[in-house]
Amino acid sequence: MHVRHLSLTDFRSYASAEVALEPGVTALLGRNGQGKTNLVEALGYVATLGSHRVASDGPLVRVGAERAVVRAGIVRDERSMLVEIEINPGRANRARINRGPVPRPREVLGALRTVLFAPEDLALVKGDPGERRRFLDELLVSRAPRYAAVRADYDRVLKQRSALLKSAGAARRGARYASAGGQYDVSTLDVWDAHLARAGADLLAARLSLVAALGPRVEQAYDEVSLGGGPTSLDYRSSVGAETGGPLPAERTELEQVMLASLAAARSSELERGVCLVGPHRDDLVLGLGATPAKGYASHGESWSYALALRLASYDLLRADGGEPVLVLDDVFAELDSSRRERLARRVSGAEQVLITAAVEADVPGELAGARLLVQAGEVTPVGSGARVGDAAPASEVGSP
Incomplete structure (x- = not known):
């Protein structure tokens, strides 16, 4: 898989841009603030x-x-496909494949697969659990796009159940609860428990399956790009089944029953606090390095190597x-010492397509020879003969928005 062409209209700093790409290595070079990351961010959005970089669509326009x-x-x-996405902040986005509209934008998921490593990935090691949950869920969707619908279903049920818990908790503390003799009808909550357990068990x-598959690959990648200090370990810590302390079953139907039991055990606390305390939205992926958690113990260099190992x-x-997905390295080499740069370059040099952003060409290791594009003031121009920016298909050939 590779991207042969990228076209932007009113995306970030670009009123318009047409960029042709080829298999192999392409480095986008230019000073900070010139729009390099905007280009790879656009590809990441398609994927x-x-x-x-941001949680909402507004800043992208x-x-x-x-x-x-x-x-x-x-x-x-060897088959070509055109994917178009129209981003409408505050309104529904629209998408097309080969100029034909699709019912929902998520229908384009899977058309392009990318793995992007960026400075923001340091939060995977040092940040809050939400960063690591997002990492897992995005990788799930990349492997199997149907999980976008699974996650959407779970979020919808979680929102409804959380609203009910909040109102029920307020009623318990208010006059209505006292006048009813200390009773409150929670039969509706039982229904939402069942919905949440069903959707939560799928996710x-x-x-759990993904973490099991990732574990040995993370350890190998860390060993290849780091300067020692391993081994690594991935431990999925779940709020489901926490009251028993035992291992979680791998089978979905058994997980659903365990989650129902956990919801029942937590109900009193949930009603008191008015929030949902059980489910995948409360879980964490604990990254181990040697005998200690990476968060709070790993050095800056070790944290970089760990984040990179997760992406690799x-x-x-x-x-x-x-x-094979497109590999994107956004402003990464400037953050790595020379040894880690060389190790990373050897690791990725054989990929079908690698896109690199860098402020200084000297930061890109010599092993990653290929096309060089200069990004300056919203213009993308070739450096040398490896890139053919001028050959990018005009907008009229790739369909109108």
């Missing part, structure tokens, strides 16, 4: 329908514009599934 359009020409198994089973393991896993 995940989200940004690795150029100031003064109402919408943004991202188009990517993709080659997979939890997938996460993701790349290996997706490649093993079939269909």
Whole structure:
């Protein structure tokens, strides 16, 4: 798989951009603030329908514009595909494949698979559990796009159940509860417990399977790019079954029953606090390094190596599934010492397509020879003969928004 063409309209700093890409290594070079990361962010949006930099779509639309359009020409198994996404903050986004509209934007998931490593990934090691849950769920969707619907179902049920807990908790503490003799009808909550357990078990089973598959790959990748200090370990800590302390079953139907039991055990506390205390939204992926957790104990260099190992393991896993993903390294080499740069370059040099952003060309290791594109003031121009920016298909050939 590789991207042969990227077209932007009113995306971030670009009023318009047309960029042709080739298999192999392409480095996007330019001073900070010139728009390098905006280009790879756009590709990441096509792959995940989200940004690795911001949580909402609003900042993706150029100031003064109402919408943004991202188009990517993709080659997979020698077949070409055009994916177009129209980003409409505050309204529903729209998407098309080969100029034909799709019912929902998430129908494009799976058309392009990317693995992106960026400075923000340090939060995978040092940040809150939400960062690691997002990492797992995005990788799940990359492997099997149907999990986008699973996650959407879970979030919908969680929102409804949380609203009910909040109102029920308020009623218990208020006059209505006292006038009813200390009783409150929670039969509706029983129904939402069942819905949450069903949706949560699907997501939890997938996460557990993913962590098991990632573990050995992370350890190998860390060993290859670090300067020692391992071994690594991945431990999925769940709020489901926490009251018993035992290991979670791997089978989905058994997980559903365990989650129902955990919800029942936590109900009193949930009603008191008015929040949902059990489910995949409360879980964490604990990253171990040697005998200690990486968070709070790993050095800055070790944290970088661990975050990089997580992304490289993701790349290996997706490649093993079939269909090698595009590997994106956003402003990474400037953060690594020379030894880690060389190790990373050797590790990725054989990938089908690698996109690199760098402020200084000297930061890109010599092993990663290939096309060089200069990004300056919203313009993308070739450096040398490896890139053919001028050959990018005009907007009229790739469809209108």
